[in-house]
Amino acid sequence: MNNIINRLAGSVSSVAIATSMVGATGLMLAPGSALAQDGPVCTSPVRILAQPRDGLTLLEEYAAEFEELSGALFQIDYMNEGDRRVRSQADASLIGRYNIYYVDEANLAQFASSNWIVPLMPHYPAEYDFDDFDPGRVATATYDDTVWFAPIMGGGDLLVYRTDLMEAAGLEPPETLDELFEVVAALHDPANGIYGIGLRGQRGSGANVWRWMPYFKGMGGEWFVDGEPAMNSDAGVQATKTYLDLFEYSAPGTRTGSWDESTGAFRAGQIALIIESAPLAGITLDSTQSQVADRVGFAKPPAPLTGGGFAHGFAIGERANQSDAERDCAGLWIAWATSREQELRRLEIGQAGELNRQSIFASDLFAETFGEGLPAALTETAEVTQVNFWQHANWPELGNHWGIILEELITGTRDDIPAALAELEAFAANLSD
Incomplete structure (x- = not known):
């Protein structure tokens, strides 16, 4: 990534x-x-x-x-x-x-x-x-x-969340996408500087596309079927709509932001939960880099999301x-x-x-350093982690092209999801020749 x-x-x-x-x-x-x-x-x-x-x-x-x-x-x-x-x-x-x-x-x-x-x-x-x-x-x-x-x-990916906010609201970490929307909506409190979730909107195969892909693959999406581009599918449309809908609860700056903006906002205490790559875990527990180091919990991403390996x-x-x-x-x-x-x-x-x-x-030192919750979450998320991107030499070109289109959908400069995916398919058809 x-x-x-x-x-x-x-x-x-x-x-x-x-x-x-x-x-x-x-x-x-x-x-x-x-x-x-x-x-x-x-x-x-x-x-x-x-x-x-x-x-x-x-x-x-x-x-x-x-x-x-x-x-x-x-x-x-x-x-x-x-x-x-x-x-x-x-x-x-x-x-x-x-x-x-x-x-x-x-x-x-x-x-x-x-x-x-x-x-x-x-x-x-x-x-x-x-x-x-x-x-x-x-x-x-x-x-x-x-x-x-x-x-x-x-x-892969982890669900990283604020334990204090969850406990105060009487909520548990979401295990499904329906629960994810319920939790982020309940914890979204912009008036008090708290946003339900942190996403990535900045264009790029390793930015907005990376965070969109777990929805796409988890909902059954495939890049190609029998050698033909297959992104403009029910899974592609639903994944994109879901990702766009979640931006209603995402922190300011994330619609055009990437890793730094989303994870930085979480570490600054502005976000209730975030689904991000596993290296974030250790950073959030480091009090020199995180203002919420003593208020962080971990879980696997809500079903059916795949972990982005x-x-x-x-x-x-x-x-x-x-x-x-x-x-x-x-x-x-x-x-x-x-x-x-x-x-x-x-x-x-x-x-x-x-x-x-x-x-x-699994070592005692890891548990002593990071607590019992992180090793358990890493074990659970490993079960759903997979390669979400197209494993091909042309992947960066395809991923970056979709990143441009996806950013336009996120920022509202275009709004037709099927047309956007059809455009991506046309681009992919030329790449795969």
Whole structure:
């Protein structure tokens, strides 16, 4: 999902990795792991192109651990999200400077179908337990029945709500869409600065479209049926009408706003509930970022909404890794960087947005840090999380086009929903040729 958290601008900054030894915090590796093999796994430094993440900054502090494990150093070049996408596409298709690319759900299909990256699992060491990753993130990392990357961040959707407002009104978290409308209407109190819900209206495949898609897919919508565009359906019309109707209760600024405006309003205490991507949970519980940290509850989205699965992670580049040995080296770095041990380190210092493993969510430390409600909600929402977007190289173009049309519907510059969806279908027909 685009532009979710940690939007950091800037140009490439190469990080030369130190070689000092680590102490007792090193990885405990299973027998038969890379350390037990004859000779180093890597014979040259590993180069990674990524966008800034707190977890990667922390990872660099343990660089010597990877050198001892693999026999090589590593270097991460950072770029902001938009520039990273452009640079990685150019490098992966023509140059091959980087062994590992940071990819996301929006560009996975393009990278995989273009053979710019290689399947991950043949080169991912078994002892790092890939099956421990949250199933929704694994689904997002999968294209054409093949896993291509290991997640560094991601999630589905959660219903995040104000416990104090719910309790004062004698309400329970809504479990259906009918209940959702009843609750947001009851809690909507603009005169006192409280709005029933926070939505995203700003155009974009990762903005308004991202938040519309759970309604579309949950109501049975499909992007294509038998290869033909199918958005202008009963499900498409009803999903769009429902999303537009909810804007009656959404906070000011959200009709043209995205993640920042909607989640910012919730954290400022202006919104009663919000259905948003899972990384919001940890942020709302952080008193340095949230004014309602002690008044937040979590639940799965009301039925029939699907959780919008998204993930960002690391994939093995094809051009820079021609041999199996080179791919094994890249796979080892990916496994080490996304390991349970690294996630525990992030959890210990409060980096809640970059946790992806079921064992971490089920750990005592996670419950101690975030309370019992969040682990339970994550487990429940995983059951309804799915890939809502069209997994195709042309998805960003299709999603962004619908985002423009949807924003016009939200702001009232157009009002014919079937005509809008018909226009989207005509656009999609040209894309799919």
